[in-house]
Amino acid sequence: MKRIKEKLINKDSYILLKNIVILTIVFLGLFFFTFYTFFVDFKDELIKDSKKAYFLKIENFDNKIKPLILNHDILALNKQLDELLKTNDFQEITIELNQLIFNKNALILNTPNFSDEKANISDVVVDIKYGEIRKIDNYYELIPSSNLDKTQYLNIRYQAFVEDEVKNLFARFDFKNINKKQKTLKNKIEFPFWFSYIFDTTFKPEVKEIYLNKIKIATISYILEPYNIKYEVYTLVKKLFFYAFIMFFPIILIFNYYNRFVFKKYVTKPLHKLNKILDDILENKFHKIKQKDFDGVQEVTALISKISTISNKLASSVNELNISKETIERKMSTDTLTGLENQKIFELDIKGMFVSSISGYVLIVKIPSLVEFTKLNGSSYTDTFIENFVTIIKNIIYRFSKVDITMYRFYGSEFAIIAKRHDSVKIEEICKAIVNTIVKELSSKYKLPENIINIGATPFDLYGTLNSIMNSVNEAYNIAKNNQPNSFYLITEKQIEHNYATLEKIVSTTIHDANFDVDYASNSYTFGDNKLVMQEVSPLLYDNNQQKLPIGSFVSIAEKINEIVNFDKLVITKVIEYLKYSKATHEIAINLAVDTIANKEFNKWLEKILNENENLKRKIVFSITSYTASHHKHKFKKFVKHVKELGAKVLLKRYNTNDYPLEELENLNLDYLRIDKDYTTNVANDKVKKHKVKNILIFAQLNDMEILTEGVKADNDYALLERLGIYATSR
Secondary structure, rough: HHHHHHHHOOOOOHHHHHHHHHHHHHHHHHHHHHHHHHHHHHHHHHHHHHHHHEEEEEEEEHHHHHHHHHOOOOOHHHHHHHHHOOOOOOEEEEEOOOEEEEEHHHHHHHOOOOOOOOOOOEEEEEHHHHHEEEEEEEEEEEEEEEOOOOOOOOOEEEEEEEEEEEEEEEEEOOOOEEEEEEEOOOOOOOOOOOOHOOOOOOOHHHHHHHEEEEEEEEEEEEEEEHHHHHHHHHHHHHHHHHHHHEEEEEEHHHHHHHHHHHHHHHHHHHHHHHHHHHHHHHHHOOOOOOOHHHHOOHHHHHHEEEEEEEEHHHHHHHHHHHHHHHHHHHHHEEOOOOOOHHHHHHHHHHHHHHHOOOEEEEEEEOOOOOHHHHHHHHHHHHHHHHHHHHHHHHHHHHOOOOOOEEEEEEEEOEEEEEEEEOOOHHHHHHHHHHHHHHHHHHOOOOOOOOOOEEEEEEEOOOOOOOHHHHHHHHHHHHHHHOOOOEEEEEEEEEHHHHHHHHHHHHHHHHOOOOOOOOEEEEEEEEEOOEEEEEEEEEOOOOOOOOEOHHHHHHHHHHHHOOOOOHHHHHHHHHHHHHHOOOOOOEEEEEOOHHHHHHHHHHHHHHHHHHHHHHOOHHHHEEEEEHHHHHHHHHHHHHHHHHHHHOOOOOEEEEEEEOOOHHHHOOOOOOOEEEEHHHHHOHHHHHHHHHHHHHHHHHHHHHOOOEEEEEOOOOOOHHHHHHHHHEEOOOO
């Protein structure tokens, strides 16, 4: 209980943290959207207004310095430039004198020791090698020659008339460009790196030209200083972030309180309880839900009420379904007259002996003259006779073993017995007891024909198949029937053991020499477009007389002599070679033995060969029968996980729910289920089979699996499976 509580607390903390993260992301999204919209407008307006202010200052400055340029008052120009730079709006200002035009005042101002502005001026000349001076109205223009060097001072001679006195004077002019830069700003802050991402505006230098009578006399270049604008924007951004924090932090506190106390009490806790109830329902644990245990919001309370009703109804339905299921399964697997299990169960038990390598005997018991009995006694006694017949045999079996001997009824007058861990001596005793007791007890009750019972028995052949064992036991039965009435015949262990050594040698040589080919069978086609999607590899195996060896027998022998892993490796290698050099686009299913899938060395080899053939592994499907998988679940689950990590696929073949229940497949992550053909034979006319197939298909759809079938012969079965949505089938 404590661990569950800790788990719920951790889960609540996770949900709270997740909600805070989501809220933060939403808030930040809204904040940045609002911030961006407002900021862009503010920044644009600020830049627009700042540029207007710049242009006004520039225009005002131009008007101020035009007379200073004409007066060539360099001191006054420098003073004006310094005043303008003090505004911190400009980084640098440059004045370039394009045409050297000056007036009388400029001459007097730039003449040392002379300042009489009332003097009359005449004969303004310059050294001829620097050019000549031309008068334009009240101004003088220097027409420079190529020898003029603007970087040097230029002397201009003129005559000044002061009170009838003529003075020859020299004015010294400086025509160099004037350049002024802003000094480093005091208390200038460094903006953080992120600020450059939101304020990336650059200001181009502004260039102004000054004219006199359409003559360009000067060009002024202004490099603007954006610091003031940046500082104003930066201040705004800081305020916005501070405002966002002030607004968001209380919201987080309120939200945290709401989640920890209000939401947890009225929503989270009721939902945790509800979730536990639903878990119980999924495990078929039903109990009455008390609504008073749930303090929740109105919607949660209403939900609890509805789930309580559903739980009650579902419990009733499950009980009824379980009863129906048990009845149906009992009817399907047992004989209604004798209560014996049927041939289907007999075959499953034989498979179990193969998987478990259990020794024993298989017996066929028949009433060869049941028709004659009916003629002698009447049909009304037939069922009673069969019941008495079975009861006698069951009593005898019980005397010899309470566990290891099982009797089955195939049909009518044919029965079978599996005797595990019994040798020929014990089987002979059992057969004698059965024959003698049947004849003795039933002859006193009924009119019996001459031959009322025959028994054939054969040892369980671990290297054989179901068909070979049935052929052997029927052969023994026929010998018994032809010998004498009411007899039995046993094939002893020694009669079949002489074949074992020969078979083991053949299997060992075949694997060591890789002396076999493979074929591809069980072609599975999709419904509708009839596209080939899968084939199953089928090794072609022969004995010394070129007689085909059953694959089941070959595998059993290979397992016994510890060669099955090498055999499966060879098959996989041959399939990969086939895929390399063929144009096959479909998948190939490869059957593997349980000893192979559990072998560590094999799994390392498999990883290596699949990684070497990266482009082919999605076409390879490893196949295991559901019966084998069900008897080795841990090994099977481990192998499936390994194969999925490697990028290949897994198919569970001959699937039926008795071998491996659907709920146990849920977390295996299989790719394919191939349904046992018993489920799909005459499925169109069998409601029970149809129900089973539908359940398997629904389960597969929920767990991302594809369903295949095999050996579908009847057209109406094929049509039904197509309508249900089966992936592919073989016919």
